[in-house]
Structures are given as structure tokens and as C-alpha cells.
Amino acid sequence: MRHIVAIDRTILAGLKLCCLLVASGCASTTPPTSSDVTAAQRGGQMFVLLRVATRSSTGESIEPFPNSLAADNVGVAVGSFETGGEVRQIENMRFLSDKSRADGWFFAVAPRGTHYFAFLPPQRTNSFTYMAMFSRVKRWRVDAPATVTIVYAGSLIVDADESPLLFGGKYISHLGHMEVRDETKIAQALVKRFVPDISGVKTVLMVEHEGPIILTTPTK
């Protein structure tokens, strides 16, 4: 009987592990929670809100994060003081709502301070190579002031190329020219609707970064 219980526990642990592994690659819409808001209000963390707006050569809008499998979406990596500025892919991207996600809006809850972002087309190679690719692409810096709880870092308008998939449909195969646009009013409206407990969105547009990684100690 003891053995059966022991094996059951092991199977249960194995199933939990499998679910965790499967879920770790999923890009579900996970809106801000009360603990996110509390962490931001206490000062240790802040919300960083961004938009990636991918468009085709004909100017047609392409959804950047349409798939439930994270690897099939535009890849986003972030670096901070804790990573020595090295950008690492955000495995579980978070979105305010399904509609805003379709428009390319996403957010991250991160320690206050300077952050670096990098973007890649969906993963079409092994994970090691894909992670290494992030360090070789254009990097964007966000210098968030120490006192803010929510930062809007701008809307990145990206020229993208699409390639056909074997069984129909298309995927983004290349990210080209990128420029930052200010859509503060939309950002403010989104925050007001989906994170009503936090007020005062500060716009700090990300800037293209070249040269040494500049770090500042995160403020609490």
C-alpha cells in the first residue's frame, strides 16, 4: 500500500513536471495580478508597457504574438542590472487583454532601473542559437526613473517579412527597419482600463543603444 502511494506521488510529480514543461512554452494572456500591483506600489518593481507593431512591405498589419506557443511569436528579450545587461528571452510574455495583445501590446513586471530590450522573428532554430542571436541584434534601452510605478516605453513599428508555412499560413521570417513611435494616449487608456489601481503612466521612449552596457543599481 505504501508503495502504491509512493508511486502515485511520483507519477503525480512527473505529471506536474510535464505540465510545467508544456506550459513554460505557452504564451497565454496573463493580465496584471494584485500581487504585481502591490509589488509596484511598494517600490521594488515597476510595470514596463510596450507595443510591437509589425507590418508587411505593403503596410499591412501583422499580429506579432498570435500563437499560444511562445516560440512561434516574435521573440522579446530583456536585460537589466541582474543579468549584467545581457538580454534574455521572456519565456512567459504577459498581455493586458486579448484585444491589446492582437495589437502588439505587452507588459513586463521588472525591477526599477535601466532595461535593455531586443526583438527577433519567431524561433526557427535550436534554443541555444536563438538565445545567442538576441545578443547580436539591435538593442533598445529604457531608462526608467526611480520613482515611477509604470513606464510606457514606446511603440516599436517594425517592417517585417513573411514566409509561407508548409501547410498554409505565414510566419514572420525577418524583422527589418524599426522605429519608435509615441502612443502615450493609447497606453494611458489601456492602463486606466486594465490596471486601474496604478495611476500616472510615465512615458520614457526606448532609444537604440550602441556601445558599452550602462548599468545603474536598481532602486527599491
Added chain:
Amino acid sequence: MTHNWRRAKSQPLSVGLFLAVSIAGGTLLSGCAIPLPTNTEGITDEQLLSIKLGQTNRAEVVAVLGEPNVIWETERVLVYKEGPNVRLLWIVPGNYSAAFFMTDLGEDVIIMRFDKSDRIERLERRAGFINGKFLRSWVAEEKQE
């Protein structure tokens, strides 16, 4: 009784251990990992000898060594990465092909700190990955001294 009790307690462990060994063994046997010592030519000793503690300022250091990889503004720290010291080469064979990729196990860095008057006060060559933990502990060491 004690022995039986141990067996009963060790049963779930052995199942867990079997699973862990199976997964790890399967992963290892599916390919191979070869550690490759690297010999990157970073900053030379001659260059470092030209930097005098308490005398050389930040602009002079940059003139000798070039732009650093990382600047920690708050603590006036500059970091120069010399490259990985050990690299792990992974080879995963398939039916008619194989995938290769490399993982760095560590890197050599030159790390230095300047005083408030912008003169260099500490300079070291270290092995480690540059991240917040590494930087904080390096600065904390100095404060302990």
C-alpha cells in the same frame, strides 16, 4: 524493523532517482558534450602594467584598453570582457545530420573601480559571468577589506 522502515522510505526515492537518471542519461547519450579550453587574446599584461593605481584616470584607461563592455555608473565600475575561458561543445546526432552548439561555462573579465576623483583605485582579473550578483559581491569584497 529499522531496515524495513528504510526500504519503505527509500522506495519513492529510488523511483524518482530512476526517472532522473533515465532523463539525464538519455540526454547525455543522445549526444556528447566536449569541454573546449579557449585561448582568447584579451587584454595584455603590458597594457595593465601601464595603469597605475591612484594615478590613472578613467579617460586614460579607455585610451589604453578601449571602450569597456559594461559600465556600472552607480559604483564607478568598468568591466572588460576577455572572452570565455571554457566552452562546452554540444553535438546532437540525428539520422543523417547533427546539430552543434556551444555553451560558455565562464569568462575572464578585467574589472576596475574608480574613486570619486576619477582615479583608478582597484583593478582585478577575474573569472565569472557578469551579472548583478557578481558585481555586488565584487564591490562588497572591497568594503569588507
